[in-house]
Each structure stands twice: as structure tokens, then as C-alpha cells.
Amino acid sequence: MMEHDFFRALADPTRRTIFEKLAAGSMNASALRQGMEISQPAMSQHLAVLRAARLVRERKEGRFVNYEVDPDGLALIAQWLAKYRAYWPARIDALKLLLKDMDQ
Amino acid sequence: MMEHDFFRALADPTRRTIFEKLAAGSMNASALRQGMEISQPAMSQHLAVLRAARLVRERKEGRFVNYEVDPDGLALIAQWLAKYRAYWPARIDALKLLLKDMDQ
DNA sequence: GATACACATAAGCACAGACTTATGTGATTC
DNA sequence: GAATCACATAAGTCTGTGCTTATGTGTATC
Numbered sequence: 614m615m616e617h618d619f620f621r622a623l624a625d626p627t628r629r630t631i632f633e634k635l636a637a638g639s640m641n642a643s644a645l646r647q648g649m650e651i652s653q654p655a656m657s658q659h660l661a662v663l664r665a666a667r668l669v670r671e672r673k674e675g676r677f678v679n680y681e682v683d684p685d686g687l688a689l690i691a692q693w694l695a696k697y698r699a700y701w702p703a704r705i706d707a708l709k710l711l712l713k714d715m716d717q
Numbered sequence: 718m719m720e721h722d723f724f725r726a727l728a729d730p731t732r733r734t735i736f737e738k739l740a741a742g743s744m745n746a747s748a749l750r751q752g753m754e755i756s757q758p759a760m761s762q763h764l765a766v767l768r769a770a771r772l773v774r775e776r777k778e779g780r781f782v783n784y785e786v787d788p789d790g791l792a793l794i795a796q797w798l799a800k801y802r803a804y805w806p807a808r809i810d811a812l813k814l815l816l817k818d819m820d821q
Numbered sequence: 822g823a824t825a826c827a828c829a830t831a832a833g834c835a836c837a838g839a840c841t842t843a844t845g846t847g848a849t850t851c
Numbered sequence: 852g853a854a855t856c857a858c859a860t861a862a863g864t865c866t867g868t869g870c871t872t873a874t875g876t877g878t879a880t881c
Binding site: 617621629 | 721724725727728730733740786788791792794795798800801803804805
């Protein structure tokens with residue numbers, strides 16, 4: 614059951630924004646808040662949800678906590694998606710791109 | 718914004734169960750309810766959410782409505798996932814499987 | 822055309838979850 | 852060691868959403 618927390622975690626648009634920011638480069642919680650109009654506790658709570666879903670992981674650095682994308686969460690999504698590969702139409706460009714990238 | 722409805726749609730465990738049942742074979746709403754302890758309106762509402770997310774589509778057959786997996790929704794998930802391919806560890810077996818299957 | 826059936830929609834309720842303010846914790850700085 | 856900083860946690864509020872019962876809509880059957 615808790616293996617699919619990534620869906621619930623990514624269902625919230627604010628958490629998707631946080632995840633995308635971290636995908637562009639790891640940073641600490643304060644830096645994540647820049648330009649986001651979100652309170653410090655709210656950010657902390659969102660990061661806790663993303664952590665529980667293994668989409669994000671932390672590296673403590675002194676009094677800062679550096680956050681980065683956790684590949685494990687993405688792998689779980691890929692595994693989930695792979696179960697339904699029978700339904701992927703061959704024409705989908707995204708899948709072709711995906712295939713190309715993995716080929717190298 | 719509404720292009721990521723699939724996350725919200727799949728965040729609910731009941732809807733994931735419905736989707737998985739349809740992935741195993743298309744059927745109508747009544748058949749879906751079998752062994753699920755879910756009311757008829759609840760099922761109808763869940764199917765509406767899955768439809769809105771393009772994860773499921775309907776084919777009207779007389780007074781029955783046959784539901785089936787809509788590849789479009791899965792393609793949207795694949796597209797989203799492809800954006801973060803830089804973070805996929807090469808060791809992940811699921812991705813290798815995925816690659817193999819798409820290769821044919 | 823009256824009835825029964827398959828499903829959708831409406832309206833109301835109850836709980837989950839995203840937010841707030843307040844406070845706690847641990848590390849750095851003076 | 853007192854103050855400050857980065858972040859986490861607690862507790863309460865409010866909105867969203869998944870459920871319910873009731874009713875509507877369209878199709879098949881008699």
C-alpha cells in the first residue's frame with residue numbers, strides 16, 4: 614500500500630513544483646522557498662511527504678539540510694508504468710525518446 | 718495544470734484497483750464492482766475521474782458502458798517520467814525490461 | 822407504453838490533508 | 852553560554868474529496 618505513496622505525493626501541485634526544482638539542482642529548504650510564496654513549516658511538511666515517498670532524500674550539512682532527487686522513487690514509478698506496457702501505443706514519441714536515452 | 722490529473726486520479730487506492738482491473742481486461746461498470754464492496758454511484762464517480770484523466774475511456778454498448786484502459790493517460794505519465802531520465806540509475810531492472818519490451 | 826435495468830448526476834456528510842501560528846531542536850556565531 | 856539561524860514538529864482551522872442516499876436519463880424487454 615505505502616509503495617504507491619508517490620502518486621499521492623505528486624498529486625499536489627506544490628509538491629510537483631518542489632520536485633521539479635530539485636530535479637534542476639539540489640538545494641536546501643530555504644533556497645527552495647525562493648519565489649514560491651510558501652511558509653517554512655509548509656515547505657518542511659511537503660518535503661517530509663516527498664521523503665516518505667522516496668522521491669527526495671536529504672543530506673545534512675551542518676545546520677542546513679540539502680535536498681536532492683531520490684532515484685528510488687522514480688524507479689518505483691517506472692516499475693508501476695512498466696506493468697502496463699501492453700497498452701502503450703507504438704506511435705508515442707515520448708516513449709521513443711525514452712528508449713533512445715536509455716539505449717546509451 | 719489539468720495535464721497532470723493522472724497523479725490525483727491514481728492517488729486514490731480504489732481508483733488504482735479499478736484501473737488495474739481494466740488493465741487485465743475491459744469490462745462494464747457492473748462487472749467492475751464484482752468483489753469490490755463499492756456502491757454503484759461511487760464506482761460511477763471514480764470512473765468519471767479516471768476518464769477526465771484520460772486513463773480510461775468508454776464505449777457505449779446499448780444500455781451498458783464498456784470501459785477500457787486509455788493509452789493516452791499512460792503516455793502522459795511516460796512523458797512526465799521521461800523528463801527526469803537523468804536521475805534513473807542504470808542498474809534499475811524495471812527500466813531494462815521496459816527498454817527490451819519497447820525494442821520489439 | 823410500462824417496467825426493469827445500467828449508469829450518471831445531485832446533494833449532503835464526514836474525514837483527509839494542506840495550510841496557519843506557535844514552539845521545539847540542533848548547529849553555528851559571538 | 853546567549854543569541855541566532857535552519858529546519859522540524861504540534862495543534863488547530865478550513866477546504867477538497869470520497870462516500871452516502873435519492874433521483875434522473877437512456878435503453879432494452881414485456
